[in-house]
Every structure is written in structure tokens, then in C-alpha cells.
Amino acid sequence: MRRAPLALGALILAAGFTLTACGSDDEPELKVEGAFIPEPASGDMAAGFFVVHNSGGADTLTSVSSPLSKQVTLHSTKGGVMKEQKSFAVPADGALDFERGGNHLMFENVAQKPKEGDKVSVELHFAKAGTVKVAFPVKAATYNPTSHASH
Template identity: 55%
Template sequence: MRRLAVPAAALAGALALAGCGGSDDSDAELSVAASYMPQPVSADMAAGFLTITNKGGTKDELTSVTSDVAGEVTMHDTVGGAMREVTSFAVPAHGQLVFKSGGNHLMFEKLKRKPKQGDTVTVELKFAKSGPVTVEMPVRSATYNPST
């Protein structure tokens, strides 16, 4: 019985150590999909939508957005049909932050040029913990509605 106890204890110790630190699962792993900007109807303002997925085990926070096409990009949520500007959005561990029509969205203000359908707009997303993520956002028709 004593001969089995030592290998079992060694195996248990090795398994415990394997669970400590160094795991890729402990950091935010961010990716962006389904990004688009409906062609703006106004000369000075546009909206933007995208989905940020965090496959990591640590939550993060979207703290700001910039774009070469706008003087300012603000973030908004929509509660009870009313839109309000916010300074950040949580990106949950093993979850998503979704920007969609009628919900969370980006507002491109003080447009430097009016993007047209077929153009691509460069957007930089900045996070509290992760490095910045650059997104090439296609400009779709003003009435575009993703099927998801």
C-alpha cells in the first residue's frame, strides 16, 4: 500500500502545479467580427456596429474608439429606447460585447469625409487590459441589416 501512496502523491502534486499560472486561459483573448457601418445619411455623423468576442478567462473593458474618418467616436447603449453615451463597456470573460442596431452602438461624429457603400473605414478599439485592436469596417448600404 505504501508503494502506491508515493506515486499517487507525486501525480497529485504535478496535477496541482499544472493548474497554477501560465495558462493562456487566464488572459483576455479578443477578436472582432461582423463589423459594418451603414452608409451615413448625414454628412457629419455615422453609426457603427460589431461584435467583440473574448475567448479568455479574464474580463476586459472597451475604453475608447478612434477612427481616421471621424473627429470623435463615442460609445452608446440603448435602454428603454433611449440612447445614452457611455465611457466604457465590459467585455466579459468567455463572452461577447455586441454592438447592433437598436442596442449598443458606435457614433462617428464630426466626419472628415462621408463614407460611401463599398468603402472601408479603419477603427481602433482600445481596451483597459489588452492591446489595441484595429478593425477594417466595411461600409454597407444605409438599409443593411445583418441576418444574424
């Protein structure tokens, strides 16, 4: 009768290792929402805004590409000072906001000025999740969503 508890203990132990070895909790689960580009006043630069919601493990936005511009850069704005960034952390079970007055994309030397109603193809490149393709609608120059804050 001693074998049954031992076998049961070994089975529970094995199951525990299987669950921890899986590692699926560390995988980011990204969803991009609220993407838009305000119609630019000038013809050679445009800004982009969006929110990355992450219901999984942490990730990093490493770069952005788009047919609209050969050079798309990442910027932060703090205290009214804009600064180019190499990457942005996407927190585990959190959100990364790119919104007016804060983090944003800069499409530099745009090939053709985007007009309200257009859709711009954008690829967001993440360290773990890979490439996420998003269609950014071009909105009125004054468009500002009420809030992209995570829910």
C-alpha cells in the same frame, strides 16, 4: 519504499501549482466579426456596429479611435434612450454586441462622409487585450444583418 509515494505526491503538487500559476485562462481571446458602418444620410456623423466574441477571460472595451473622426464615442440604447458610455464589459466566454437599436459607436464630426463600398480603419482599445484593428466596410444605409447574436 516510502520515498516513492512521497516523491510522486510532491511531483503532482508541483504540477498543480504550475497550472494554477500560469493564469492563461484569465486572458481574453477576442475575435471581432460583423463590423459595418451604414452609409450615413448626413455628412457629419456615422454609426458603427460589430460583435466581439470572447473565448477567454473577461475584458473591457475602453475606447475607439479612427481616422474617420477625431471623436468616436461608445453608446448604449435602452428603451429607445441613447446614452454615452465610458466603457463596455466583454464577458468571459461570451460576446459584446453592437447592433442597430442597441449598443453602437458614434463617429462625430467626420472628416469625410463614408460612402458605400469604402472601408474605414477602426482601432478598438481593450483594457487587457490591447488594440484590435478592424476594417469596417461601409454598407447601404438600410443594411441590417439578420443577427449578430453569439452562436
